[in-house]
Amino acid sequence: MQVNNGYQPKIVAFCCNWCSYAGADLAGNNRLAYPENVKIIKVPCSCRVNPMFILRAFQRGADGVILCGCHPGDCHYTSGNYYTRRRMALLFSMLNFLGIEKERTRVEWVSAAEGAKFAATMNEFCETVAALGENKRLEDLRCKR
């Protein structure tokens, strides 16, 4: 996805190995397109995602970060996604306070059967982030050198 003046949003998606990564695979299997701006990092569980990773992504110039995990109650590790839900609620509100609009961050539950939901979520998230424009709040320009 390219917005006018050549700006391409960079989006990091953390996907849990058991549900969401498989959901992303299913989107691929069904050839459901979503923007190339989304790059997926596999983690064992959404609860593996340290707030540091998200801060790092914004520091390095990411425009949006999305976490995908199993639906509540379906976590492979029983309670991992509950931790994610609580931790991210806290982190995202803090980021919002710092000027990283809450639309740039998201937690979404995608099961292994929801390829269509994965693609739709990524399309929609990408559009939302693109509409917000570049993330400059947390970007560390020293990293660009």
Add this chain to the structure above:
Amino acid sequence: MQRIGVFVCWCGSNIAGTVDVEAVSEALKSEPGVVFSTNYQYMCSQAGQDIIKNAIAEHKLTGIVVCSCSPRMHEATFRKTAAAAGLNPYMVEIANIREQCSWIHKDMATGTEKAIILGKAAVAKVNLNAPLTPGESPVTKRALVIGGGIAGIQTALDIADAGFPVDIVETKPTIGGKMAQLDKTFPTLDCAACILTPKMVDVAQHENIRIFSYSEVVEVGGFVGNFDVKIKKKARYVKEDVCTGCGICTEKCPMKKAPNEFNMGMDNRPAVYIPFAQAVPKVATIDPNYCNMLKNGKCGLCAKVCTAGAIDYTQKDEIIEEKYGAIVAATGFNPISMDKFDEYAYNQSKDVITSLEFERLTNAAGPTAGKLLRPSDGEHPHTIVFVQCVGSRCAACAEKGKEYCSKICCMYTAKHAMLTRDKYPDTDVYVFYIDVRTPGKSFDEFYRRAVEEYGVHYIKGMVGKVSPEGNKLMVQASDLLANKQLHIEADLVVLAAAIEPDKSARPLATMLTASMDTNDFFTEAHPKLRPVESPTAGVFLSGTCQGPKDIPETVSQASAAAAKVIGLLAKDKLTGNPCVAHSDELMCNGCSSCERVCPYGAITYVDKEFRMPDRTTAIRRVASVNTAVCQGCGACTVACPSGAMDLNGFKNAQIMAEVDAICK
């Protein structure tokens, strides 16, 4: 510095159609650590794997990146390839350029650009990979089954038949559980004792099974394959190995006023008792709350009449320590207390009974020798009202009932109604229900027989109030379909009480570090795909401790749990997942944050001696991860405030490197 080889797969035209594979392998050549980069039509084919193997030897590769399909597809394949060439399999990473790239993008330039970035991220990760070796732990080839109802019996028999020793721990003096109390079983109406007691005898005679009756588990330590369990064998004041079960002591005991638990307290038993004729083990037990000898030293009659000399008033509780490889929870259920349901007058009238009491009342070995008589006056009841869902599906009255459906009540009420009409055609039988739920083989046919052949009056609606008037019970109810109020003069009211997990389940779950739901049912490892395992490795679930079930379902689950246990015990060693948490002891400050979030109880604390910078030694409390129990979710790594906890294979640095590569 790693020496990384990059292998870009075409996947025929699946990848090569939208990704310029040549450009990708060329672009990744200049990434740090990469010493070799190539592409091939089918990397997963024998020829493709040979390319990888040869490159490992030729270029002395220490890391591999395969840009191909999803790791869910071929990660295992390429790890095996690496292992065959002498490289640690965990030095292989996959960049998913098919499902996440070529299949979803149409444009060659876009696809190629994204594939390069995904490849770079994988290279960045491999640069930080370290060889991993799965941990191994031995397996104690003995299983523990907690609970001796039909679930525990079936699980124990199946495990024992496979050749592994099993111990059953049962809190009551006999095994058999709730099923032993039942009269007939739906939908075939065979008598419960006729199908259960032979199984109980099988258990008693099986060379691989030991029964610890009148015992309970008091402590569980260790982990999968290596549990250390302490079992308290309560004093029964009868030598189990000497008692012949002749029953003469129970006849002669002068103290005959103890409520008989087996008959739901509807009659009395002596202080020294055998719960029922087919009890296993058939050994007497002295109830210390009622025995005059134990209470005030006056009596001793049973010791005098016992020809075997089995009575021992000085017996003490005994603690048995044993090691187990697997533990099965089969703690079962109980009907909920009716104390809070004043509207049904359960505590006011003896003629308002629960279904389990009704079961005893119709059982040939029950308090009335199988004759259906009113508990209050011993008269034959002519009008019987059954009330379904007493405390079940009770979202609005959660403080006294349960929100869930107890599942078995519709069927046993149909059974009770049918049997009553069959034996006593002169009785009028009413059943009040919210819905009749009969999913199960031959279940709906059974219910329809009750209505159509036996003329049971099924009325949709709930009973509002039961009030005792003289020797009658006035039942006020609503008929929702006819939209009218009903007043029925009943002789007997039977309440289908909701079932709840046994009270021992929660303390047991705490000991096992097994998780429970809000209703105290054990939680399964996965609600659909791992229904007989607890999330805690080595702990398995059998029967109603996991959720309401009828007998066929319980037996299926019991055998399934046994199969899982056999699969575990058949192994000599357990090979773990090497991607487990690891704590840096120098950074750990022993705060317990990680322990609290671990769903598996894999983290414990140890006091360790450390050499301090000033050359003194200090003892510090640090976290220690049991790699056999850790499942590698990584919850602890985020909870750790000092950054000491990290996850092998998904280290903080590795994920950060991927983030950096993607955001560059």
